[in-house]
Amino acid sequence: MALITCTECSKEVSEFAPSCPHCGFPLAAITKEGKVALRNCPDCGGSGTTKDECSNCVNGLADCIYCRGYGRRFEEKCTYCGGSGRVRCDSCGGQGYFRGECQTCDHSGQITIREYEEIIEYRRGLEEANEKANQERLRETQAREQVDAAQKLSALKERLIELNGTLLHIGLAQDGLILSDAAYAVDRAKIMKIYGEQLQALRVHRFQCQFCGEPLERKERLRRLQVHDKQDCKEGWDRVSKQIAENNSGYEKFMRENAPRIGDEG
Secondary structure (H helix, E strand, O other): OOEEEOOOOOOEEEOOOOEOOOOOOEOEEEEOOEEEEEEEOOOOOOOOEEEEEOOOOEOOEEEOOOOOOOOEEOOEEOOOOOOOOEEEOOOOOOOOEEEEEOOOOOOOOEEEHHHHHHHHHHHHHHHHHHHHHHHHHHHHHHHHHHHHHHHHHHHHHHHHHHHHHHHHHHHHHOHHHHHHHHHHHHHHHHHHHHHHHHHHHHHHHOOEOOOOOOEOOHHHHHOOOOOOOOHHHHHHHHHHHHHHHHHHHHHHHHHHHHOOOOOOOO
């Protein structure tokens, strides 16, 4: 013997009980086969009536036909809906749903255990069939997307090949211009290096401080100092010397990488 739940009081009772012993709610009915145990209808929940949602409204409220749901008409507040833009749905009477007699239980609210199990099994089969159909459609969609992606990739590869050929022709046609740009960069680097060396030599000739450019004192010149005998000038010159060494190193590297090679101009 199995136990079922009474929909009236939510207590467990025997499936063969004609009525709930706790609240008296009927659980059985007289049929052609005799008195049989019944379960609540899966469509109406034992109420005998079904609810179908109204397609013209949401929770019983529909858009105002005068202001079209905006609440205003001709820059004035809509008098029909009071400016809310929503009015009571006339189709369902503001209920938001339509009541109808349950066809599964023939408006009785109850069906036999055998009918209940058949309905559940039928619906389970429909759900499985729908799930299989959805999976099949998903696989077909993925297959089409993969084919489209492969076609787009192939077209992109062909386009890249064409672009590479075009760029190759452009590069061959502009070799002279590229070489001229490289030679200009090399010449500019040479000029800047020569200017720095000449500026440093001029300061030594004029007995100027290599760091601040001010004249050196007589004692500093006799001692052949390059900078003032001051802490700031000494530390500054150390930093400048390191920077000059780094610049010279970078210049040598730049010249090795960018200097035009013999035969390139031809």
